[in-house]
Amino acid sequence: MTKLIETDVIVIGGGMTGAGVLRDLAARGVKAVLVERGDLGSGTSTRNHGLLHSGCRYVVRDEDAAIESYHENLILKKTLPGAIDETGGLYVKVPGDDDDYVKLWVEANRKVGIPVEEIPVAKALEMEPFLSKDIEAAFLTPDGALDPFVMVVDIVADAVSRGAKVLTYHKAVKILKSQNRVTGAVVQNSITGEEIEIRAKMVVNSAGPWSGQVASLAEVPLHMINNRGMLVIFAHRFNKHGIFRLRKPGDAEAFIPTRNVTLFGTTGINTDDPDDTSLDRQEMIGMLREGMPLVPKIFEMRLIRAFSGNRPLYQENGADDPSGRNVTRGMALLDHQNRDGLEGFITITGGKLTTFRYMAEKTVDLVCEKLGVSAKCTTHEEVVPHRDAKEFFKTVDMAPAAKNKIRQWAGLRAKSIEETMKKEKVNTPICECEQVTWAEAESVIPENEGFNIEGIRRRTRLGMGPCQGTFCNFRMAAVAVEKGITSAKEASRELYHSVMERKKGMGVVATGETAKQLQMMEAIYRISLGLRQEAEAHV
Ligand SMILES: Cc1cc2nc3c(=O)[nH]c(=O)nc-3n(C[C@H](O)[C@H](O)[C@H](O)COP(=O)(O)OP(=O)(O)OC[C@H]3O[C@@H](n4cnc5c(N)ncnc54)[C@H](O)[C@@H]3O)c2cc1C
Known part of the structure; x- marks a missing residue:
């Protein structure tokens, strides 16, 4: 029934x-x-730049969208402390970029009240040493980074x-x-x-x-009008501010620092299939070339993976624009x-x-x-409590309210925190790159969703560092089987799925260190562990 x-x-x-x-x-x-x-x-929502827009990017073309973004930028900085990094932005003009557009941009920001401040080029270079020495102008903006x-x-x-x-x-x-x-x-x-x-x-x-x-x-x-955009992730966070090219919005012009890494992108190609997250090596190379005038050493820096997502764009009566750039x-x-x-x-x-x-x-x-409900919105002033599993597990003497909160969360495993903490090796990281402990990973395995390594990754950053899960994915699966959380069959299937997903993103950027990493991953999973497609077929 x-x-x-x-x-x-x-x-x-x-x-x-x-x-x-x-x-x-x-x-x-x-x-x-x-x-x-x-x-x-x-x-x-997790396949994007993670830029907390200041509105600057669209201010010349779409004033309303710019005002909306700036307004929300200020609200989110106040109400979402756990997810926002107030990096600030740096808009940079390079040789060949249109001077008239720069004037238009400064004036448009002034008109709608987005604070932008021109700083000397020497100061910009001191703040961001990876920037090209040829830059001609730099402006500080209130952009930020958000962790979706x-x-x-x-x-x-x-x-x-x-x-x-x-x-x-x-x-x-x-x-x-x-x-x-x-x-x-x-x-x-x-x-x-x-x-x-x-x-x-x-x-x-x-x-x-x-x-x-x-x-x-x-x-x-x-x-x-779904619009696919591709991004790449650098192995380290080399910039303090979000760095943007000061020109009419186009492809590949934003470097966003987030957690331990920097994201760079993006492209824009309309697609009929909302599930299309395909990756293209030529598209990526074109993107990196576009980034060179801002960061000349871009081809020498280690990339750990690429990914793509679909912008859900909508315009009443459609829009005849294959790049999607002009859709609101x-x-x-x-x-x-x-x-x-x-x-x-x-x-x-x-x-x-x-x-x-x-x-x-x-x-x-x-x-x-x-x-017929008269209650008014309060989300513009109510702070969202941050739920950081790492912090929860580090704090031995937690307030009962905090413990209840973590137990309540969407049907998570109802194990007491104390019980989990007593377990052996509770604070040993199983993911060294992102310092994720077993206790943290276990705390986010939901009761009724089966064992899902990609879900654990999204909630803890397990496998998001330079090794891309080469070492931690199999540890995660092995410990979960050992502890009776999942069966060996389910763990193999999940491992296979997760490794394939990581390989998809690494394969397209694989040169230098990442190519070696990919070969090591292949050797561990294919040769030593014998993980094959049959892992999927068994289930
Ligand atoms: C490359 C790229 C870069 C971007 N960069 C930024 C940025 O830096 N800053 C910024 O502010 N914005 C950025 N965006 C835009 C932003 O990511 C999106 O506007 C936003 O994530 C859309 O969120 P959403 O919840 O509407 O859609 P989604 O996150 O796609 O959520 C829709 C959900 O619906 C679920 N669903 C679908 N069908 C069903 C069904 N039948 N039943 C149940 N569930 C279903 C899906 O699984 C999905 O989880 C970027 C977008 C892209 C593609």
């Missing part, structure tokens, strides 16, 4: 947009269930602590309707195949690049009652990570208006 859940609102999609909507609903006392077909943040892996978990954990429900690894497969009204959705457990019927007064579609697919479940036409980065809030005559169905898409909170506020304003 199909299981039944009743709620007020179903939020489809557990990226930053859905997470923000869920938290805002919970903060206003509206009952909500978020359904996500994979892990939290497994879509575009942390952000999505902190936001959802806060929503859960306020009573919201989360079903990860549950895909919306049907939108239920009665005449011209949405009445709920059917979701399917991606692991067991079990279906759950969720009855609700409203459904919010926040499925990012998949929004068109979700809208089609409700028989509503929605054409997304502003958000699209679609009330399908007005647009298509279907009550109780809303789509929120477009926008950026930086503006997720604002997108959620506007969406929940609309939901509340329809449900």
Whole structure:
């Protein structure tokens, strides 16, 4: 028999947009269930630059998007301390860049109130020694870096602590309707195949690049302009500020420092398939060449991997622009009652990570208006508690509230922290590059999701360093089997999946040290451990 859940609102999609909507609903006392077909943040929300935009980048072309970004930049710096790094930005003009554009850019920032400050070239070079000695002008800006892996978990954990429900690894497969009204959705457990019927007064579609697919479940036409962008990761963090090329926005012009590494990109190519995260070596080489005028030693620095994601862009009546560059980065809030005559169905898409909170506020304003709820948004002033597993495990004498919080988090294993801490080798890192201990990794293995190394990676940074999981992935799998958390079969399948994912990103950048690393990974997994595709076939 199909299981039944009743709620007020179903939020489809557990990226930053859905997470923000869920938290805002919970903060206003509206009952909500978020359904996500994979892990939290497994879509575009963790496949980007991680730039906390100041608005500078779009200020000449899209004033509204720039103002929206700057406003949110200031709010997120105040309310998301665990996920934001206030690096500041440095916009740099190199020989050949258009002087008139620089004047236009300075004036446009002044007009909308984004503070930019020109500094002497010598000072910029002192601050950022990897910059080209030929640069002609430099401006400090209020850009920053955000860690989307942390952000999505902190936001959802806060929503859960306020009573919201989360079903990860549950895909919306049907939108239920009665005449011209949405009445709920059917979701399917991606692991067991079990279906759950969720009855609700409203459904919010926040499925990012998949929004068109979700809208089609409700028989509503929605054409997304999905735009694939590729990025590379350098093995170390060589810049203090976000470094940007001061020219009309184009490809490959931002170096964003985040945690221990620097991200560089990106490209933009429209794609029909929201699951297209393909990587192309020529595209990457072209990108690196574009980066040379800013950072001349770019080809000599070690790259650890490449990845790509799809920008969920939307423009009413479409846009004839194969690069997607001229499609607005502003958000699209679609009330399908007005647009298509279907009550109780809303789509929120477009926008950026930086503006997720604002997108959620506007969406929940609309939901509340329809449900007759008068509570106002508070997310612009309420600080999001940061849930840092490493800190939790280092602090022996934790406040009971903090312990409860970690136990509550989305159905995590209900083991007591003390019990875990007593275990042997609890503080020995199993991932040396990112200093992830077994205790930390174990604390983020959810109860009902099966053993998933990529999920553990997203939550702890396991395997994200220069060795890309060469040593820690098999340790993780072996310890999990030894401790009875998973079977040898499941561990092999997961190991295979994770190693393939790492190899995909490393293969495209593999020269020098990374090529050697890849060969060592191949030797360990293929030759010593005999990991083969059959690992998938067994299951
Ligand atoms: C290359 C690149 C660089 C970028 N850089 C930046 C940047 O530096 N700063 C910035 O602010 N923004 C940046 N962006 C934009 C930003 O990443 C996106 O706007 C944002 O992540 C979109 O979040 P989302 O939650 O709407 O979509 P997603 O994160 O894609 O979330 C949608 C979720 O819906 C789930 N889903 C799909 N179908 C179903 C279903 N049927 N049932 C249940 N769940 C479903 C998916 O699994 C997915 O997790 C960048 C984007 C790209 C591609």
